[in-house]
Amino acid sequence: MSPLKFSVCGSEREATLMRTFLEPYNTLRPPKERVEVTNIPWEEDKETFTQMALYNRGDGIAEVGAPIVSDLIAMNALRPFSEVELASLGGTAAFSKIAWENANRVVDGQVWAIPWLVDPRGLLYWRDMLAEAGVDEQKAFQSAENLEAALIRLQKSGYPSPMSLHIGNTFVTGQASCSWVWGAGGEFFSPDGKQAYVTQPAFLEGLQSYFRLAPYLVPENQSSGLDFFMNRQCAIAYGSMWALSEMISTPDHPLRSQLGMAVSPGPVYAGGSSLVIWKNTHNEQEAVQLIRHLTSREAQASYPLQIEHLPARQEILDQPPFSTDPVLSGFVRLANGGRPFPTIKLGGLLQTLYCTSIGRIWMRVTNEPEMDLKATLQNEMALLSRRIQTWLD
Numbered sequence: 001m002s003p004l005k006f007s008v009c010g011s012e013r014e015a016t017l018m019r020t021f022l023e024p025y026n027t028l029r030p031p032k033e034r035v036e037v038t039n040i041p042w043e044e045d046k047e048t049f050t051q052m053a054l055y056n057r058g059d060g061i062a063e064v065g066a067p068i069v070s071d072l073i074a075m076n077a078l079r080p081f082s083e084v085e086l087a088s089l090g091g092t093a094a095f096s097k098i099a100w101e102n103a104n105r106v107v108d109g110q111v112w113a114i115p116w117l118v119d120p121r122g123l124l125y126w127r128d129m130l131a132e133a134g135v136d137e138q139k140a141f142q143s144a145e146n147l148e149a150a151l152i153r154l155q156k157s158g159y160p161s162p163m164s165l166h167i168g169n170t171f172v173t174g175q176a177s178c179s180w181v182w183g184a185g186g187e188f189f190s191p192d193g194k195q196a197y198v199t200q201p202a203f204l205e206g207l208q209s210y211f212r213l214a215p216y217l218v219p220e221n222q223s224s225g226l227d228f229f230m231n232r233q234c235a236i237a238y239g240s241m242w243a244l245s246e247m248i249s250t251p252d253h254p255l256r257s258q259l260g261m262a263v264s265p266g267p268v269y270a271g272g273s274s275l276v277i278w279k280n281t282h283n284e285q286e287a288v289q290l291i292r293h294l295t296s297r298e299a300q301a302s303y304p305l306q307i308e309h310l311p312a313r314q315e316i317l318d319q320p321p322f323s324t325d326p327v328l329s330g331f332v333r334l335a336n337g338g339r340p341f342p343t344i345k346l347g348g349l350l351q352t353l354y355c356t357s358i359g360r361i362w363m364r365v366t367n368e369p370e371m372d373l374k375a376t377l378q379n380e381m382a383l384l385s386r387r388i389q390t391w392l393d
Helices: 012-021 023-027 042-054 068-074 083-088 097-101 127-132 144-156 170-183 201-211 225-230 241-248 284-294 297-306 326-336 347-367 373-392
Strands: 004-009 035-040 061-065 114-120 122-126 236-239 259-262 270-277
Touching: 004 012, 004 284, 012 023, 012 035, 012 297, 035 042, 042 061, 042 068, 061 068, 061 284, 068 270, 068 347, 083 284, 097 114, 097 270, 097 326, 114 326, 122 127, 127 144, 127 259, 144 201, 144 236, 170 201, 170 347, 201 347, 201 373, 225 236, 225 241, 236 241, 241 326, 259 326, 270 284, 284 297, 347 373
Parallel strands: 004 035, 004 061
Antiparallel strands: 061 270, 114 270, 122 236, 122 259
């Protein structure tokens, strides 16, 4: 037998944490059959997994971002899970609704990926800073218009850049925009999934509201906008659990009582990752056994928090600390009200194309603030629509 390969997404930090987490598991295995962990940076995952699929280089198991699952299925790169294997993991009922639905994991009646981690996004804010500016936190996040009005008040109260949104990260800013689109009633596709709707008025209206945030954002040439938020130099930030790692790990953190969370102007984007087995894997049963371990109650209760994510297993979310800690339970509420990126065939390609378009628009908005935003959005989304329609047809 040979070592079982396991690719995790993220930095070397994530790989190191996983190696440490798996030490007790590996101790029980023969030295030549232990799990070997490597990392794939998130910004390289789509290209790396595509190359592995094209050239049949996949081996072992991999953590895969939710939208990319459908791409790998379409490329015939994965091994499906049997009904017996799925049942041994607890079945579909073992996982939270958003964890199961955030990937196109069931194709032709077979399950190809198992939920593992959930990453809800939303708006974080400082209650006292909003109150001092005369902003009602109960109303400020009810609509895009209310949010913009709140940002104007914060600017007038002495915060020139009252909001942090990492527009330099193409995928984060693209995923963030979905909330404004959904809040305006926009959808990526027609109800039957056969027509791209990214040029529809509601979709474009949502994007216009999103890009109108530009005058209120912490400049990208500053240090991390999330640092600005945690240092209380801005009042609102778009982020997830990774933005609050210190606060999550410190129950008596002095600023906990001032932290608020809200959905964006529409349903929040709730991402996450799944575990897949490459079809060329030789030690299949060892791969299933590892996935069973990683999705077990014990593992789900501890590991996701180490990397600032929610577990996919519902019963863990229903228990302390996720049910009792104000910060963690807040993220659970965000996830429960969240939506995934469209789970269609080639969803990973769609996400790449869409987020790249949003990134291009942000560059123009930043460098040409007087440009015609409406015309730019129409042109970009028309181009995207034509590309999407080629594979829908």
